Amino acid sequence: MKQYQHPTADQITLTGVLHALSDPVRLNYVQCVAQAACEQACGTIPTPVAKSTMSHHIRVLREAGIIHIRPYGTQSLISLRFDELEKKFPGVLTSVLKSAESTDGVEQKNA
Amino acid sequence: MKQYQHPTADQITLTGVLHALSDPVRLNYVQCVAQAACEQACGTIPTPVAKSTMSHHIRVLREAGIIHIRPYGTQSLISLRFDELEKKFPGVLTSVLKSAESTDGVEQKNA
Numbered sequence A, B: 001m002k003q004y005q006h007p008t009a010d011q012i013t014l015t016g017v018l019h020a021l022s023d024p025v026r027l028n029y030v031q032c033v034a035q036a037a038c039e040q041a042c043g044t045i046p047t048p049v050a051k052s053t054m055s056h057h058i059r060v061l062r063e064a065g066i067i068h069i070r071p072y073g074t075q076s077l078i079s080l081r082f083d084e085l086e087k088k089f090p091g092v093l094t095s096v097l098k099s100a101e102s103t104d105g106v107e108q109k110n111a
Helices: A014-021 A024-035 A051-064 A082-088 A092-102 A104-110 B014-021 B024-035 B051-063 B082-088 B092-102 B104-110
Strands: A067-072 A075-080 B067-072 B075-080
Touching: A014 A024, A014 A051, A014 A092, A014 B014, A014 B024, A014 B092, A024 A051, A024 A075, A024 A092, A024 B014, A051 A067, A082 A092, A092 B014, A092 B092, B014 B024, B014 B051, B014 B092, B024 B051, B024 B075, B024 B092, B051 B067, B082 B092
Parallel strands: none
Antiparallel strands: A067 A075, B067 B075
16 A cells, blocks of 8 residues: 655645645645545545646645645545644644635636 | 836735745745835845845745835835735735744754
8 A cells, every 4th residue: 555755743844835835736726625524535636637747736735744645445535734734834824725715716817 | 227017916826925935045035024114225135145046036026926126226125015915815924924933943954
């Protein structure tokens, strides 16, 4: 079974988190994961790009410490490391997700 | 006198702002500008990189809508577009700057 490496809370950097969230596809993916109440199977999250491109984006999010991936049989279950991020960078993820939600139209128009 | 182009508030995107803040040199520069009560002359802000590299970083910050540059004689005066950013993306810049301040040591260690 595939194992995934995750940074510890200590290893997560603010600039790494901001970089990971600075791509519209990744930000949109994080919004989808955040909306789910529990872990989501990787394939159930809608993505607008090719699978290989999405794999890259998911790796960036995992390596930045934003998402956690847990292998489960043939699937990978994704969850947001919300509590750890909020504890380390209070308000950052919350305000980014809130702004992303309210500016979705604008972002797409300017993308 | 050199004139600088700035995006209007409508043109500022969340991902553009996050990208601009995701570089340690740029984030540190924004912290310095934020600490000043008024416009600062470009040369008075300490920077750890070559002048040409810093010019690039400053352009990224200006084009993302984070800083405003006003020519004044032979100088360029820099200020943060804090109010516009806070209005458009409530809490984002505030929480990022607060986290940057409290994790400075960590960022430098991991940079």
